[in-house]
Amino acid sequence: QPLISITDVGRKYVIGAEVIHALKSVTLHIEKGEFVALMGPSGSGKSTLMNILGCLDTPTKGEYVLNGIRVSEMSDNELAEVRNKEIGFVFQTFNLLPRSTSLDNVALPLVYAGIRRSEREERAKVALENVGLGNRAEHKPNELSGGQRQRVAVARALINNPSIILADEPTGNLDTKTSVEIMALLEEIHSKGNTIILVTHEEDIAQHAHRIVRMRDGLIENDYPNEHIKLIS
Ligand code: ADP
Ligand code: ADP
Numbered sequence: 001q002p003l004i005s006i007t008d009v010g011r012k013y014v015i016g017a018e019v020i021h022a023l024k025s026v027t028l029h030i031e032k033g034e035f036v037a038l039m040g041p042s043g044s045g046k047s048t049l050m051n052i053l054g055c056l057d058t059p060t061k062g063e064y065v066l067n068g069i070r071v072s073e074m075s076d077n078e079l080a081e082v083r084n085k086e087i088g089f090v091f092q093t094f095n096l097l098p099r100s101t102s103l104d105n106v107a108l109p110l111v112y113a114g115i116r117r118s119e120r121e122e123r124a125k126v127a128l129e130n131v132g133l134g135n136r137a138e139h140k141p142n143e144l145s146g147g148q149r150q151r152v153a154v155a156r157a158l159i160n161n162p163s164i165i166l167a168d169e170p171t172g173n174l175d176t177k178t179s180v181e182i183m184a185l186l187e188e189i190h191s192k193g194n195t196i197i198l199v200t201h202e203e204d205i206a207q208h209a210h211r212i213v214r215m216r217d218g219l220i221e222n223d224y225p226n227e228h229i230k231l232i233s
């Protein structure tokens with residue numbers, strides 16, 4: 001069975017007399033180890049779908065089965081645990097704690113997982129080394145470049161060995177050169193067997209993925225393997 005199985009999923013918002021169908025009917029299966037780019041115009045439902053995939057939001061229709069478990073049947077505690085241990089989030093705006101060091105930012109998911117301090121620090125150090133920031137452990141976000149901040153966020157996303165990395169416009173605030181570096185890092189993570197789902201507006205960035213899903217008006221418009229991948233990798 002696939003790692004992610006979404007069947008006829010809908011999400012509507014009711015605002016007064018208005019009903020907005022952010023997702024109309026989405027069916028999507030993603031296997032362990034896939035690298036998927038999610039594209040589509042603004043308002044097409046990408047963020048809504050990512051929020052559902054990340055168990056931050058629940059569908060108003062259809063079913064989401066993650067790792068063989070129906071998400072709709074999970075308790076709030078189980079959902080919190082899945083979000084912390086099974087899913088690594090990377091955002092356009094990095095979402096780091098501004099007053100905390102790189103080390104403490106990376107170690108945060110381990111605090112929620114109940115890991116003791118010495119092990120947290122050890123693992124966070126290794127995670128920072130793995131993204132090339134072993135020498136930035138004591139720096140705070142405002143002492144780092146945009147690319148370095150995103151590396152810290154990637155290290156944090158990976159710290160609990162999640163099943164899935166959800167990256168929402170991870171290069172949206174980075175210049176071209178830094179974007180390419182972050183994509184190389186995501187490719188390296190993918191090559192180690194991680195599953196990555198990436199939202200991007202940029203065709204160049206999407207070309208790093210092995211499968212491209214395009215959305216429009218709350219529906220999947222098309223879903224194809226990336227034919228160009230062999231040319232760049
Ligand atoms: P995007 O993913 O399109 O770059 P955001 O993730 O910042 O943008 O916002 C998600 C979308 O949800 C936006 O299109 C925004 O207009 C919409 N949105 C978020 N909250 C609300 C709300 N409370 N009411 C209406 N629309 C909202
Ligand atoms: P995308 O990420 O592709 O830009 P979104 O998933 O953010 O698209 O939005 C899809 C549609 O759902 C948009 O019409 C948006 O305004 C609407 N929407 C998203 N979030 C909310 C919300 N919290 N309340 C009301 N409408 C929302």
